[in-house]
Every structure is written in structure tokens, then in C-alpha cells.
Amino acid sequence: MNVTKYKDSLPIPPVLKPINEGEGFTYYKVEMKECKVSVHSELPKTPMWGYEGIFPGPTIEVESGERVYIKWENQLPPVHLLPIDFTVHGAHHNVPPVRTVVHVHGAVVEPESDGYPDAWFTNGYQQVGEKFVKQVYQYDNCMNACTLWDHDHAIGITRLNIYAGLAGFFLVKSEKERSLNLPTGEYDIPLLIQDRTFNQDGSLYYPKQPKEPVEELETSIVPEFFGETILVNGKVWPYLEVEPRKYRFRVLNGSNSRFYRLKLDRDQYMFQISTDRGLLPQPIGIREITLAPAERVDIIIDFSNLGGKRITFINDAPAPFPNGDAENEISDVLQFRILPEVVYIDTSSIPAQLEQLPFLSEKNAVKRRDLTLNHLKDKYGRELMLLDNKGWDAPISENPKLGTTEIWYLINLTPDTHPIHIHLIDFQILDRREFNVDKYNKEKVIEYLGPSMAPEPQERGRKDTVRANPNEVTRIIMQFGPYSGLYVWHCHMLEHEDYEMMRPYIVIR
Ligand code: C2O
Ligand code: CU
Numbered sequence: 376m377n378v379t380k381y382k383d384s385l386p387i388p389p390v391l392k393p394i395n396e397g398e399g400f401t402y403y404k405v406e407m408k409e410c411k412v413s414v415h416s417e418l419p420k421t422p423m424w425g426y427e428g429i430f431p432g433p434t435i436e437v438e439s440g441e442r443v444y445i446k447w448e449n450q451l452p453p454v455h456l457l458p459i460d461f462t463v464h465g466a467h468h469n470v471p472p473v474r475t476v477v478h479v480h481g482a483v484v485e486p487e488s489d490g491y492p493d494a495w496f497t498n499g500y501q502q503v504g505e506k507f508v509k510q511v512y513q514y515d516n517c518m519n520a521c522t523l524w525d526h527d528h529a530i531g532i533t534r535l536n537i538y539a540g541l542a543g544f545f546l547v548k549s550e551k552e553r554s555l556n557l558p559t560g561e562y563d564i565p566l567l568i569q570d571r572t573f574n575q576d577g578s579l580y581y582p583k584q585p586k587e588p589v590e591e592l593e594t595s596i597v598p599e600f601f602g603e604t605i606l607v608n609g610k611v612w613p614y615l616e617v618e619p620r621k622y623r624f625r626v627l628n629g630s631n632s633r634f635y636r637l638k639l640d641r642d643q644y645m646f647q648i649s650t651d652r653g654l655l656p657q658p659i660g661i662r663e664i665t666l667a668p669a670e671r672v673d674i675i676i677d678f679s680n681l682g683g684k685r686i687t688f689i690n691d692a693p694a695p696f697p698n699g700d701a702e703n704e705i706s707d708v709l710q711f712r713i714l715p716e717v718v719y720i721d722t723s724s725i726p727a728q729l730e731q732l733p734f735l736s737e738k739n740a741v742k743r744r745d746l747t748l749n750h751l752k753d754k755y756g757r758e759l760m761l762l763d764n765k766g767w768d769a770p771i772s773e774n775p776k777l778g779t780t781e782i783w784y785l786i787n788l789t790p791d792t793h794p795i796h797i798h799l800i801d802f803q804i805l806d807r808r809e810f811n812v813d814k815y816n817k818e819k820v821i822e823y824l825g826p827s828m829a830p831e832p833q834e835r836g837r838k839d840t841v842r843a844n845p846n847e848v849t850r851i852i853m854q855f856g857p858y859s860g861l862y863v864w865h866c867h868m869l870e871h872e873d874y875e876m877m878r879p880y881i882v883i884r
Contacts, residue, residue, distance in 0.1 A: 419577030432543025466531025486860030488512035534869035570602030620721035650836030667794035802853035
């Protein structure tokens with residue numbers, strides 16, 4: 376795609392206004408609509424789907440503990456923007472092609488409002504999926520301050536609905552966080568990073584077939600999608616003018632399959648202050664950020680000695696990750712242009728202590744689950760990835776008891792890193808350890824080949840998505856609650872999630 380890099384400025388999604396704020400709750404309405412988006416000034420406008428008709432959707436800001444009701448309304452046309460594969464789970468010809476359901480990724484929420492993949496609904500709720508319960512979702516937000524995002528989760532077409540534009544930020548704020556005096560207001564900027572490919576006429580391109588086409592099918596799912604351009608907040612390769620002072624950036628990888636390894640091109644230091652689900656105990660100095668799809672970090676960059684200069688966020692992650700082809704790599708992301716002077720004196724700080732982390736002890740775990748990540752071939756010869764060797768429709772096997780702590784062993788038998796996401800809870804990464812894959816395949820026993828490796832400093836906080844690397848057992852620990860009921864866990868590479876790499880799970884009372 377030949378467009379000038381760093382030509383357009385970074386858009387910042389507007390904050391959504393509530394319809395009303397009652398006693399003890401706030402009510403929002405969000406309409407999903409088709410819209411035309413200018414993704415780059417040198418391209419014709421792109422037909423997309425957006426929450427409130429914009430891409431990215433408006434940012435929803437809530438207070439920790441605030442009860443929020445949201446009515447997500449589907450006002451989309453009856454024909455999909457992108458090619459549907461009718462052979463994948465839940466996407467057969469017996470369901471309407473355009474169906475949506477909204478999940479707030481990382482939210483602690485009752486199951487009826489979690490956006491279960493089979494709880495989809497169409498325009499005007501004319502048709503609903505078998506697990507549909509209600510129109511107005513309730514979020515109690517009983518969590519600490521963190522950077523979440525809302526996105527589509529409809530069974531079998533999540534990759535297409537998110538690619539079409541159905542994603543936005545959902546930020547939880549708190550008094551406790553405000554008391555830390557971090558950069559705030561216009562100095563607190565969310566960055567949604569995604570990759571897309573566009574046709575000459577500006578429309579979205581999404582492949583109808585994998586590299587080796589499946590002849591029997593008109594449209595087939597692809598094993599992964601990698602776009603040719605990088606968008607930040609819906610603009611292709613934008614720039615951002617900043618003052619020479621501290622900024623907080625909430626960085627989210629909202630891509631279908633692409634991982635990022637971001638650095639500033641002057642090897643500039645950054646301070647990471649949070650992981651997926653909230654603040655770290657202390658800020659940590661980093662030069663590089665690795666983000667799998669759906670992972671987030673909040674960072675502080677101090678531009679104060681850089682007045683008048685330009686620095687660029689660059690990416691060197693292979694695609695697929697970690698053993699990808701160089702041809703899929705894209706290095707440019709976002710450029711910062713530092714103004715010569717500050718507008719106001721920077722009185723924000725990077726405190727030495729942020730927030731205590733609740734420590735989950737292995738001793739308290741009542742259950743260990745060994746869960747494999749498998750790769751097979753389907754009857755068309757396509758790549759098929761599974762969790763625990765089971766498809767989406769197999770009976771529920773993960774059924775933790777409310778309030779109990781479990782350790783999950785993610786045993787990756789595939790050659791790729793998969794970002795594994797569990798709804799409802801946050802977890803901590805215990806360790807990763809290399810093991811003998813061949814032996815496991817033959818005898819189903821884990822033979823470790825190396826020492827246990829602690830999570831990277833960047834991951835030592837509350838997580839809801841973890842990178843399970845090839846040839847490694849990744850161990851995570853979590854306590855299930857405060858809600859019971861039906862949720863899901865899955866790989867967050869959307870092409871995998873849509874094609875069987877997702878499982879229901881139930882928290883039982
Ligand atoms: Cu980001 Cu199951 O979702
Ligand atoms: Cu995967």
C-alpha cells in the first residue's frame with residue numbers, strides 16, 4: 376500500500392456521554408452502524424462498522440464500583456462487509472450472516488452481560504442466538520482502575536466484525552489511581568494498534584481464501600491474517616504532536632493475529648505502569664514492549680528533553696509470532712513530534728509505588744488442569760487449532776468452583792505463540808518451562824527440558840491474556856469469582872478463536 380507515512384494526525388476517540396445518570400447507576404446506549412471512515416488522507420473513504428458509527432468506537436469511561444447499564448444496539452445492514460466462511464463453528468447457513476454481541480474484554484461481569492458468543496442478536500433483535508438473555512447489559516465494575524476494551528464476540532465471525540471496526544476503549548478509573556498524580560486529561564492517550572489492508576477504492580480487504588486455496592469452498596477461513604498497513608486509533612501510520620513533558624499512553628493490540636514488539640527509534644526509555652488489568656506494584660523501565668492480540672500496557676513516556684525532535688514507535692515482531700516470515704513484518708507504527716515548549720508546566724509524577732498486587736499462592740490452589748494447545752488438519756487440509764484437543768461444541772470440561780483457586784498448565788504443542796484469554800477473572804503468570812513435545816504427543820507426560828522461567832518483568836501484574844509460547848508449559852494461577860455461570864476462554868488470535876480455538880467454561884456454585 377503506497378500511502379505517505381506520518382501524514383495524518385492521530386485521532387483520539389471521543390468519550391461517550393451517558394443517556395442519563397440515575398441514583399446509583401449510569402445508562403448508555405451504543406448503536407452499531409455502518410459508516411465511512413477516512414483512514415488516510417490519500418485514500419478514498421472506507422465503509423466500516425463502528426460503535427456509534429465511528430471507528431474506533433467512543434471511549435467508555437467508568438468509575439471503579441460504578442454500576443453501568445449499556446444497551447448495545449445492532450443497526451447494521453443485513454449483508455456482511457466481509458467474506459464469511461460458512462463452514463466454521465456457529466457460522467453455518469442456518470444463522471443470519473450479520474449478528475453481533477459485545478464483550479468488554481477484561482470486565483468482571485455477570486455471565487448474562489458478558490457477551491457470550493451464542494448470545495448474538497441482529498438488527499432490532501429480530502433474531503437472537505440460543506444463549507441470548509437480555510438487551511441491556513449490566514456492568515458493576517467492581518474492579519481497580521485499568522484499561523479494557525469492548526469488541527464484538529459473535530460466534531464464527533468475530534474476526535470479521537472486529538476487522539470491520541467494532542472495537543473501542545473501556546476505561547475504569549478510580550480515586551486511588553487519581554491520587555497517584557499520573558499524567559491525566561489530554562496527557563492520557565489511548566492507542567489502539569491494528570493492521571488492515573485496503574483495496575484501491577479504499578474498501579477493506581480481507582482474504583477469501585488462504586495462500587493455498589480450498590477449492591471446494593467459495594470462501595475459506597485463513598490460518599492468520601496480517602494486514603499491509605498499521606493503524607493507530609483508526610488512522611494509517613499517524614503522527615502525534617506532543618509537548619516536551621510526560622504522557623501516559625494506554626497501548627492496546629487490537630489486531631486479528633499480529634503481535635507487536637514496540638520500541639522508540641532512539642532507544643528511548645519508557646516506564647510501564649500497568650498490565651492488562653491494572654497498575655503494577657512499581658513502574659518499570661523498559662525499552663521494548665511485546666503485545667500479543669488483546670494484551671495491553673499503560674506506559675509513561677517522558678518527552679521533556681526532546682523538544683523540537685521527532686521519535687517513532689517502531690515494531691520488529693515477526694508474523695506469525697515468533698517464527699514468522701520477514702515479508703509480513705511492518706516496522707512503522709506511530710511518530711511523535713515534540714513541540715519546542717510545554718503549554719503548562721508538567722506537575723504529574725511517576726510515583727515509586729503504584730498499587731499492591733494481591734498475591735495468589737500455589738498452596739491455595741485446589742485444582743490443577745493440564746490443557747493442551749493442539750494443531751491438526753481439518754477435512755479440507757486447513758490448519759485447525761484446538762484447546763485441550765476439543766472443539767467449541769464438546770461438553771464443558773473446565774468447571775471451577777466459585778471462590779476457589781486453580782492453576783492451569785497451558786501445554787503448547789503447536790509451533791506458534793497463542794495469546795490465551797480467560798473471561799471474568801484476572802490471573803497471574805507463575806512461570807514458563809520448556810518441555811519435550813514429542814514425548815508428550817506419544818505418552819501424554821510432561822518431561823521438562825529446562826528450568827522454570829519467571830514471567831518477564833513486564834508481565835508481573837494482573838493479566839487476562841497470556842502468551843503461551845511454543846514448546847513451553849505456561850502456568851497461570853487465578854481465583855474464580857465473584858460471579859458464577861457460563862463464560863469462555865480462548866485464543867485471542869481471531870482467526871483461531873473463530874475456528875474452534877475457544878471453549879466454554881462454567882463457574883459453579
Ligand atoms: Cu477480547 Cu473473549 O475476548
Ligand atoms: Cu491461537
